Amino acid sequence: MGARLPRAFFDRDTRVVARDLIGKVLVHRDGPTRRAARIVETEAYHGPSDRASHARFGPTPRAAVMFGPPGHAYVYRVYGLHHCVNVVTGPPGFPAAVLIRAGEPMEGCLHSTRGPGNLCRALGIDTGRHSGLDLEGGVIWIEEGEGPVGRVVRTPRVGVGYAGTWALRPWRFVLAGNAWASARKISLHQGRERAIKSRE
DNA sequence: CCAAGGATTGGC
DNA sequence: CCAATCCTTGGA
Numbered sequence: 001m002g003a004r005l006p007r008a009f010f011d012r013d014t015r016v017v018a019r020d021l022i023g024k025v026l027v028h029r030d031g032p033t034r035r036a037a038r039i040v041e042t043e044a045y046h047g048p049s050d051r052a053s054h055a056r057f058g059p060t061p062r063a064a065v066m067f068g069p070p071g072h073a074y075v076y077r078v079y080g081l082h083h084c085v086n087v088v089t090g091p092p093g094f095p096a097a098v099l100i101r102a103g104e105p106m107e108g109c110l111h112s113t114r115g116p117g118n119l120c121r122a123l124g125i126d127t128g129r130h131s132g133l134d135l136e137g138g139v140i141w142i143e144e145g146e147g148p149v150g151r152v153v154r155t156p157r158v159g160v161g162y163a164g165t166w167a168l169r170p171w172r173f174v175l176a177g178n179a180w181a182s183a184r185k186i187s188l189h190q191g192r193e194r195a196i197k198s199r200e
Numbered sequence: 201c202c203a204a205g206g207a208t209t210g211g212c
Numbered sequence: 213c214c215a216a217t218c219c220t221t222g223g224a
Contacts, residue, residue, distance in 0.1 A: 043207070052207070054220095062220060080218030082208050099207060117208050127219095159207055 002144030007136065010070035014089045014096040018044040019173050021087070021098060023149030024142050025106065028123045028130075035123045037103030037113045038145055040178045043157045044171040045086070046096045052163035055095030065132050066095040073140050075120070075131035082117030083126045087135065087142065101158075101172075104180045114180050151176040 002025060010017055021042050028035045045053040045066075054063040054076065065074040066088055074086040074097050086097035103113040103122075111122040120126065125140065135141045154170040161167050174181045 045207075054207075057221065060221070076207080077219065079206060079208050079216080081216065084207065086207085101207090115209070157207075162206090 002146060004136070005142045005144065007069075007071040009142075010087060010089050010135070011091065012089065014044040014046040014098060015171060017087070017089045018042040018098040018171065019152060021100070021142070022152050022173055022175050023145040025145050026085075026100060026103060026119075026123065026140075026142055028125055028140050029138065030108070030124045033108050035108035035110070036106040036143075037109060037119065037123060038106055039100055039103050039142075040175040041100075041102035041181045042173045043099040043101060044089075044096070044173075045099065046171065048095055050163075051166040052157060052160035053095065053097075059095070063095065066097050068092055068132075071135045073125075073130050073133045073135060075125060075127045077127045078117070083120040084116040085120050085123075085125050085130070085140075102181050104178070149175070150178075 021039050024039050025036050026039055048055055050056065055066045059067045062076055065072055068088060069092045070089050072088045074088055075083055077083055084099060086099045088097050090096040099116060100119060101116045103119055105113045105122065109122040110124060112118045113122045130140060133140055153174045153176045155172045155174065156168055156170055157172045
């Protein structure tokens with residue numbers, strides 16, 4: 001087991017944290033059970049002007065955690081059925097977080113860890129129980145990984161085609177060639193982008 | 201109050 | 213390709 005990452009790790013630029021989280025280990029102490037996955041894919045959501053970020057509407061009840069201190073979990077439900085886990089970064093008042101999109105199963109995983117919804121299900125993380133938790137609180141935390149981390153590839157973020165030019169920022173980070181990184185069908189999002197454009 | 205739609209997934 | 217499924221948001 002590696003050392004737990006301190007709050008200072010998260011109190012840095014979101015994009016740097018997102019990059020550095022590749023190869024680290026997300027852990028959930030689920031009662032007596034330890035569930036853990038090695039992080040292989042992340043995305044940065046950075047600041048109040050980021051049109052892809054939940055923080056674009058201000059500190060709403062759902063996204064308020066993003067405006068709080070770094071080193072906390074922001075968990076939300078999407079499309080009415082999946083949960084996604086993020087870690088809050090940067091100073092209080094500046095809304096930013098890193099979405100953890102995929103991992104390699106290590107311990108106690110209940111499901112595939114490929115894709116953000118699957119990862120939460122595998123680790124037993126959900127919005128109601130975990131959103132807002134301090135990563136130093138002993139329930140959810142991130143540990144130093146073991147062994148070398150391979151090359152990290154940057155790409156635009158997934159599924160945020162509505163965000164205009166913000167969708168083009170290369171704020172997704174993937175461990176190159178990793179079998180557990182989420183593979184997505186982008187046709188749906190391309191179609192949605194086309195639909196938005198034609199409506200304008 | 202209510203309509204619209206989403207940081208997704210898996211099945212057809 | 214597209215339905216599932218429900219909470220959040222913002223406008224009336």
